[in-house]
Amino acid sequence: MILTVTPNPSLDRTYEVPSLDRGEVVRATGERVDPGGKGVNVSRAVTAAGRRTVAVLPLGGAPGALVADLLDAQGIEAAPVPVAGATRSNIALAEADGVLTKINAPGPELSAAEQELLLETVRRQSRGADWIACCGSLPRGLDPSWYAALVARAHAAGVRIALDTSGPALLRALRERPDVVKPNAEELAEAVGRPLATVGDAVKAAEELRELGARAVLASLGADGQLLVDDAGTWFGSALVDAVRSNVGAGDASLAGFLIAGGAGPEALASAVAHGAAAVRLPGSVMPTPADLDPDAVTVTADVPVDRPLKEPAP
Template sequence: MILTVTLNPAVDKTYRTGELFPGRVNRMRSVDNIPGGKGINVSKILRQYDYEVTATGFLGGYQGKWMEAQLDRLKIRSAFVHVEEETRSSMNIVADNGYVTEILEPGPHISEAHLKEFGASFIRLAEESSLIILSGSAAPGISADIYARLIRSAAAMGKKVILDTSGELLKEGIQAAPAVVKPNRKELEYIIGRRLQDREDVKDAANVLLASGIRMVMISLGDKGLILAREGRCLYARVPRVMAMNTVGCGDSVVASLAMSMTAGIGEEELLQRAAAVSAANATTLESGNVPLKLAEEMMKDIEIMEI
């Protein structure tokens, strides 16, 4: 069982249009509603590969009930704390000219009582899980040290944690030394406090995190590929160009692939190769967290791995 934590889930509304015009009426050609949020995207991908997964976090209102029904349909076990306010929506506007615009609502306010309930539930769920994934932003009312506290609780039970977040949540979270962190380049720059000019810079920044007790750092470089750093070794994966339909969820695809490789005991080169292929395949679909499995397997042979 893999446990995913999504502290601010969302109903992802993906719109298609020819072009988005700010300050004007924009009529969308189509809209699709799917359960979203980074941890939920990870959960959906894990289920595609037939992994048992439990999703937890906070859900509320009509949209929260709708999301639980959708997760049940996907055979994802729901263990969310229910709050009074409505679960947020996230709008992803995909234009034919190649521009993707995201509009993200803040989400419901989480009370101290609900946080306490979640903390007790997390302990129970973590005990029965082989791996824990902490992904995405936190809803209003949740302090920036929430992931650090969850990582320490998991570590006390001997559980490995993958952390994928940003900003202060990431800065606080790495202080607790999770097993794996997956920042993108901008998030890593925020942690280090300077611009990273090239792959050597990225490697040096990753080594700073490794020195703090983190075992593995996976850095997303967008369409430029992925970097995996472990103590004494750094690998770079170059990805082939794909016809990208929607890049939302590509980082979540990396996290899901990492989790699968870690539970299977796969070595570093193949682990990185698989993560790059799953992420690239995800970009070819409109729905985030939906990987064409056959395409991902075919793309593996096109992923070039090199040492940095």
């Protein structure tokens, strides 16, 4: 079982538009409403793969009630933590050429009592979990050390932790040695304090995160592929994608694929790449099912192309 923790979930509305013209009326050609937040997306992908998951998340107000209804409709077991503030609503505008514009609301501020209830719910629900995936930004009210405390509690209970966050929350949590962290290229560059221009730059940055405490680093490099750096070595994975429809939640699908396949080694990396590649071919934040995967399109190698320039350099 994979338990997910999303401290700042959302109600996600995705609109498909021909193009985005500032100051003009833009008519959408498609619309989706989904339960959102990185951990929620991981749970959706795990469910789509036919595996058990429990989603722990604070929910409040009318948007929170709708998120709970949407999770239930998708057959996702949830452990909601009631909060006084309303769950945030996010908007994504997906253009026909693959460009995505996202507007993310800040979300509610959690009280001290709500924060502790969230941690206690994670503790209670984690019994029997194979992994806890802690994902996304922290809502207002939570100190950047909150994820570090969660990692420490999980390890004390003998549960493995996957962490997908950024900034001070990531750096502080590294001290507690999370089992795997999953930054994208921009988050990786921010963590080490310098731009990344090549695959080799990303490898060096991932190695630095391991020196700071991460036991493994699964780094998403966008269209360039993904890296896995751990005690056993370094691998580079990529997949051919003929057309990108939406990359909303693609990184979350990748993390789900990685954990479903055991969370270690090149086979798990191949699963992560296959899930991420399948997700970008789907509308909105739809998570791929096994039928959407194309494992034959995935290449994983220990011969990492360190000199290859990144198509999307991280500033």
